[in-house]
Amino acid sequence: MTEADTPQLVVGLGxxxxxxxxTRHNVGFDIVEALAHLWQVSLVENRxxxxxxxxxxxxxxxxxxxxxxxxxxxxSGQSVRAVIDWFKLPPASVLVxxxxxxxxxxxxxxxxxxxxxxxNGMKSIIAHLGTQxxxxxxxxxxxxxxxxDRDGAVISHVLGKFSPAEQQQMSGVFDLAINAVExxxxxxxxxxxxxxxxRSVPAVTESV
Numbered sequence: 001m002t003e004a005d006t007p008q009l010v011v012g013l014g015x016x017x018x019x020x021x022x023t024r025h026n027v028g029f030d031i032v033e034a035l036a037h038l039w040q041v042s043l044v045e046n047r048x049x050x051x052x053x054x055x056x057x058x059x060x061x062x063x064x065x066x067x068x069x070x071x072x073x074x075x076s077g078q079s080v081r082a083v084i085d086w087f088k089l090p091p092a093s094v095l096v097x098x099x100x101x102x103x104x105x106x107x108x109x110x111x112x113x114x115x116x117x118x119x120n121g122m123k124s125i126i127a128h129l130g131t132q133x134x135x136x137x138x139x140x141x142x143x144x145x146x147x148x149d150r151d152g153a154v155i156s157h158v159l160g161k162f163s164p165a166e167q168q169q170m171s172g173v174f175d176l177a178i179n180a181v182e183x184x185x186x187x188x189x190x191x192x193x194x195x196x197x198x199r200s201v202p203a204v205t206e207s208v
Contacts, residue, residue, distance in 0.1 A: 005188045005189070005190075006062075006093075006184060006185055006187075006188050006189070007064070007181075007184055008062075008063065008064060008087075008089050008093040009065045009084065009089055009093060009094045010032060010064065010067070010097065010181060010185075011028070011032070011067045011076075011080055011094060011095065011097065011125075012028035012029045012031050012066075012067070012068050012096075012097045012098075013029070013069070013073060013076055013096065013098040013099075013119075013121040014027075014028050014030075014068065014073065015072050015073050016070045016072065020159065022161055022162075023158070023159050023160060024099055024141040024157065024158050024160060024161070024162065025159055026099075027098070027099045027139045027141065027170070028068075028096070028097040028098045028099065028121075030174065031097050031137075031139070031174055031178065031181075032067070032068050032097065034174055034178055035066060035178060035181060036054055038178065039056045041054040041055065041056050041066055042054050043068060045070065049067065049079055049082045049083050049086070050069060050071050050078055050079040050082055051067050051069040051070045051071070051079040051083075052067070052068040052070060053065060053066065053067050053068075053083065054066050058185060058186070064185055065083065067079065067080070067083055073120050074120040074121065074123070075124055076122075076124045076125055077124035077125040077127055077129065078124070078128060080094060080096075080128060080129065081128040084129075091129040091130075091131050091134045092133055092134050092135075093134075094125075094129070094134045095134070095135045095136070095137065095181065095184060095189070096122065096125060096134065096135075096136045096137070097136070097137045097139065097177065098122060098136065098137075098138060098139065099119075099138075099141045099158065100117065100119070100139060100140055100141065101143045101144075101154070101157070101158065102117065102138075102140075102143070103140025103141070103142075104140050105141060105142045105162070105166050105169055105173075106140060106169050106173060106200045106201040106202065107140040107173075107200045108137060108138060108173060108176060108177055108180065108196065108199070108200075109137070109138045109197055110135065110136075110137050110138075110184070110189060110192055110193045110196060110197055111135065111136055111138070112133075112135050112189055112190070112193075113132050113133040113134065113135070114136065115132060116132075117138075135184070135189045137177060137180060137181065139173060141157075141158065142157075143157070144156070144157035165203065165204040165205065168204040169201050169202070169203055170201075172201035173201050176196055176199055176201065179196065180192045180196040183195060183196070
């Protein structure tokens with residue numbers, strides 16, 4: 001296995017600012033923060049990269065960079081492009097973590113490539129990298145059940161917070177996601193896909 005088979009830049013998508021903290025749309029931020037805490041990496045705001053960035057060294061000295069773009073979701077690609085240009089990384093070495101309404105809460109999916117699927121952050125990254133051929137870890141946030149104003153319901157859903165029961169469920173999802181990222185870094189994305197794409201965290205019953 002070569003360096004090209006394993007991610008070198010792990011990007012979590014979200015929106016900066018307290019009003020977006022811990023919302024469904026910010027699960028990418030949350031997982032990168034959890035990785036930084038686990039690896040004892042400081043995420044420092046870097047104007048050149050338009051995001052909060054930190055790095056660690058794996059055994060053998062290989063560098064892994066963590067990034068939370070500060071550009072707001074729909075301009076995430078600006079930050080990712082700045083980092084890969086500076087470190088001279090190939091687009092295929094970028095692993096992006098983000099929320100997905102097409103997956104229920106409790107599910108995650110790791111893929112080596114694919115379309116944006118309507119996600120504005122991914123649209124921006126694909127546009128700035130000029131390719132869809134980079135791995136991504138999609139975290140299920142469930143779909144809105146509200147009828148009527150579909151666009152308004154979607155915005156309200158993704159910018160809303162998880163229920164207490166969902167928060168407990170998401171804690172287990174974060175554990176799976178962290179493990180999937182670590183396996184991707186050590187053994188490659190395909191190995192992590194085989195181990196984690198079939199896994200899910202069961203719903204927690206709300207107490208009455």
